[in-house]
Amino acid sequence: MAETRIDIAQESRLIALLLDRQQATKFRQQFLNFHVHEQALIFVELNLIQRQRLYRYLTSAKVAAIFNELDSADVTSAYFKEMAPKYAAAVISAMYTDNAVDMLETAAAADLSTYLKYIAPKKAATIRKLLHYQAKTAGAIMATEFIKLTGDQTAAAAMQLVKLQARQAEIIYYVYVVDQMDRLTGIVTLRDLLTAPGESSVAQLMTSPAVSVKVDDNQEDVARMISDYNFVALPVVDADEKLIGVITVDDAIDVIDEESAEDYSGLAGVDIDEQKDNPWQAAFKRLPWLITLLLLGMSTASLVAHYDQMVSEASILAVFISSITGTAGNAGTQSLAVAVRRLADPEADRRSLGKIILTEILTGMMIGLITGLAIMLIVGWWQQNIVLGFVIGLAMFCAIIVANLAGSLIPLLMDKIGVDLAVASGPFISTLSDLTSVLIYFNIAKIFLQFIISD
Amino acid sequence: MAETRIDIAQESRLIALLLDRQQATKFRQQFLNFHVHEQALIFVELNLIQRQRLYRYLTSAKVAAIFNELDSADVTSAYFKEMAPKYAAAVISAMYTDNAVDMLETAAAADLSTYLKYIAPKKAATIRKLLHYQAKTAGAIMATEFIKLTGDQTAAAAMQLVKLQARQAEIIYYVYVVDQMDRLTGIVTLRDLLTAPGESSVAQLMTSPAVSVKVDDNQEDVARMISDYNFVALPVVDADEKLIGVITVDDAIDVIDEESAEDYSGLAGVDIDEQKDNPWQAAFKRLPWLITLLLLGMSTASLVAHYDQMVSEASILAVFISSITGTAGNAGTQSLAVAVRRLADPEADRRSLGKIILTEILTGMMIGLITGLAIMLIVGWWQQNIVLGFVIGLAMFCAIIVANLAGSLIPLLMDKIGVDLAVASGPFISTLSDLTSVLIYFNIAKIFLQFIISD
Structure with missing residues (x-):
């Protein structure tokens, strides 16, 4: 193991102790100092009472960041059930939609309705829609937070848009160019925007046609494509070529890992996970x-x-x-x-x-x-x-x-x-x-x- | 397969035909229109005469971009031997160092010396150094093109640096902060730089301590870390904590794939590749x-x-x-x-x-x-x-x-x-x-x- 990694078992015991003693301030100091992935590893080691204190001590945004990092084995809507529905809704809202949807897949219909009631209508509609995509397709793993604009804008305007949306977008390294019908026509990289003269038009800078996948493409094919092309993200279009999501490289790694585990399982006649x-x-x-x-x-x-x-x-x-x-x-x-x-x-x-x-x-x-x-x-x-x-x-x-x-x-x-x-x-x-x-x-x-x- | 992928076999035949007929302009038009990964897939289908024409029709920078995309199975110094040494050196110079080193690993000592003679002394020294790192360690897969600065600089100065180095750096999404001794002290994301006020100091914005790996860490551990933490890149430090390279997520995917193939091979008592x-x-x-x-x-x-x-x-x-x-x-x-x-x-x-x-x-x-x-x-x-x-x-x-x-x-x-x-x-x-x-x-x-x- 790389040396900079912390000893999760030991740190979990420490964090659990702080929660048991209800030392909110000290807990926040220690816990938020860890990388969010480490926070997730510690989080899953806590018991129910400790978790409920953690929800009380942390903002919904911080909890959302942790949930974004959960391993597929730990992804479950049970965590939402431990929270007040309104707090759960706030966490769901603050998560990347693809991750939120992964967690909500195991939620009872009644619980889901309750959460969605408290969520902004547009986001709630997106969540509902993503929940309907078939498992193991591009639609089921795509995120809907991306930056798009039309080709007639300038590089300077595009940079402005990137700055504005940098906090919400799951991926800021690509800007997607669409036509009036919202159909994907090209891709501009942040690298291109940074080095181009501000007045040049996005249409001039973009790579076109853009490499994209269909929403019902198999997730393994999509992941292989990201890996083969060395993409950081890949746009997803629907049957009408409309841009509806992006799949990021970190999701692709998880899919490749999952699929190779499946292949192993096949070889040995056992579920190796x-x-x-x-x-x-x-x-x-x-x-x-x-x-x-x-x-x-x-x-x-x-x-x-x-x-x-x-x-x-x-x-x-x-x-x-x-x-x-x-x-x-x-x-x-x-x-x-x-x-x-x-x-x-x-x-x-x-x-x-x-x-x-x-x-x-x-x-x-x-x-x-x-x-x-x-x-x-x-x-x-x-x-x-x-x-x-x-x-x-x-x-x-x-x-x-x-x-x-x-x-x-x-x-x-x-x-x-x-x-x-x-x-x-x-x-x-x-x-x-x-x-x-x-x-x-x-x-x-x-x-x-x-x-x-x-x- | 995703539908936007081209039929490589068919396109290869077309490109080969254009090269056979020595139609340089038409070849360039058609060939450069493909994504560089597709160019690489077509390239490996060509024969010696076709490849030598391709070297003549394309700039060394375009060939370097193709070589950066070669699959591990196709990575060989034999391609350099087909070129005039000076052209080979130009291609090597224009490649990302980690990829160039991968290809040069199979080169004869005499050939290597010839190429390095034509390469700028600083780059040549880096290549020599990287060639000495043990296979399957962080050092062997890291790139040396990254952006670094000291913590006393402002966000505006950092953005300026990113713009200047955007073309050469293999990764522009992270800026690495070092002290006077070149030791890694923190990391600033491009996202942070884009949204921060221009006058704020880099030291304020950076995440510190930075998660990093040692140059002799095992490549599989490093790849797992990138995958677990959802990093796009991970800095590599030497024994003195000095920043010497970065490993990007696309290399991590290749390593995970390679290692899981090795595990399969182990399960079945056969080299599955x-x-x-x-x-x-x-x-x-x-x-x-x-x-x-x-x-x-x-x-x-x-x-x-x-x-x-x-x-x-x-x-x-x-x-x-x-x-x-x-x-x-x-x-x-x-x-x-x-x-x-x-x-x-x-x-x-x-x-x-x-x-x-x-x-x-x-x-x-x-x-x-x-x-x-x-x-x-x-x-x-x-x-x-x-x-x-x-x-x-x-x-x-x-x-x-x-x-x-x-x-x-x-x-x-x-x-x-x-x-x-x-x-x-x-x-x-x-x-x-x-x-x-x-x-x-x-x-x-x-x-x-x-x-x-x-x-």
Whole structure:
């Protein structure tokens, strides 16, 4: 950790103590000295009584600043319920609309109406509107505090506007240029305004057409775009090209982080952000997957049972089941991880689908060949049985090719048909590959059975 | 994909055509109309002859802007070798220092000396210095173009400085305040400068102490800090607290992305960013892991071979090897993924180590109990053998607890001793858990063997 960071646990205890003792002045001195992000970290460590004192000791604007910084895990309307409705409304008003909306999403309809009653009609209408955008779209994460003007204004007038709105706007580094219909026509950076002669027109200075996103675009695409283009903010337009919001880079980071956590979760068949739960909750979250896979795994077991007679005759066959299923499963997981990553960042790989699949088949053949040869030599030497070695090696070769194809094709197919099924997960691929591997193994073994036993 | 994005493949073909036909003017018209990030995407699609024409048709400043936008995968000094050394030096000079240094890292010492000869001594010295910072530290990703002044200046003077340096500075939204010794004492935002009265002193306006990082801090910690604090940039100081650079949010996103790709790679035992390689290269990258795991898996095989006699007597035991190893492996992978995520974002979980481990043991017991009971009932009913069911169930219970502990403890231990070993990977945990699962299974089976056979 960087050294300038404070010890949150220790500072939280101190702040809690000041609140317990009702030392309002000393609390304010200490607490407001922290960066607002640190204030948020301390805030979530407080208990109900301490929080209610904090609401009393701080202005609604200060509380709003803290709430703007809350981690997604801590974003909840429960905090508003602890306040007098009027104070809650003041906090909501002072927050950036996108953050306020995130928190209000969990509020009961009755509570929401009460808060909105105390909020200026225009802001209340914006909040209502933003609450209706679908989760995980640009609309759901955009802010509505931005600076806009028409192209016929001068650079000096634009600078004046920036100065006036600097306190309210979530982002002041871009000024958005719109036409009479409020349609986005261009973007001027603050850098341009600062260096341009005051009398030059905004239309001359602006970059046009502006790169923008649609309100119903997927949040991951939007975040990738901000990251790829190195933007600090990206404008959001509606179906009529009207400018209705901006998405800032800090929201983009959160989305990228959230989406990569989702991809991980997919790889491992578990919600990796479960951390805060107790063991029973954690177990019940993980169990459905495990039980499903166990049942799927029973088909592998019943397949082995089907070949029971053969295993009795040549119990040595049982020895290598786990080697073949294990290695094929590992190879399948590798190819799954590469495919999942490719889907997450399409720009990283601009090859055609056919070429990707061909590469994966060739990779699987290569891996299967070398791994198959390796195990053939090991088994042949260890068991002094070259036919057995050949059977194991050939089964490994085939099982790996199948596992690699499954690992790369399943996520691609899921993506094509547009569903986000958990079957594109490492454990699923491993379990599926167990089944195909055993099937391949015993069928090859059956052909050579008499040589294995007699050899 | 957002709709405003252009079709890079198509536009690249058009641009390539214009270069092939040597239509300089038309090329400039079309090409410079794209966003610089899009120019970079098109640039990497061109061939050597096309690129050399592009260098001739564009100023070094335009080429520098493109190079500033190159993806990490495309960052290479090879492009400089295609240019006349003097032109290369001009491009390097016009790039942001951090990006120039990234590209020069792959340059031969002789080439580097040649370029630096043509670069202004001060900039050349900075480049030399940055090239010496260790990879993956704050020093290696920081930029040196920032705006600084002393606290006794006025807001008006500061604004003047921002205007003067707006073109060169990589970031203009923060002005850094230093003392006579060049030590960082505070930060003033452009927002503050814009809204403050011109005569107010910078010392009054600044936030102090400033949140900063040390030059040798790990890049992942720095990136997390930028993301947590919602900074657009973060100052970097040396051991004497002297301000020497800034890290911008766009670099932080790249680092977060890169590090999460590394974590994925760890989970799956594969370099997930291998996409651009051909199948042979891909296979040879994946093989070392697979062969290592295969050899480790041979110990599982030899363990089964050790119990050969028992399997001959009760071949039904072979049927459930894959169910037990598979389920334990899946449970271990889940617990590994949760642990890896926890390590990547320490802020997400502020519980003590002991509590984390206790939770994981309890979770494992709970999962083991329910999964064990489930398979006991299934096997008991299917095979009409309740003792066999009990043996499988008990083995499953124990194997899952061990796998869960391994999945959560191994990454924690690796992190504690500070090494980044690939043993904290899903495939490794699965393969290790195969071994312990089989050991547990056969030892339990041995105790109940006579009942299984006679039942």
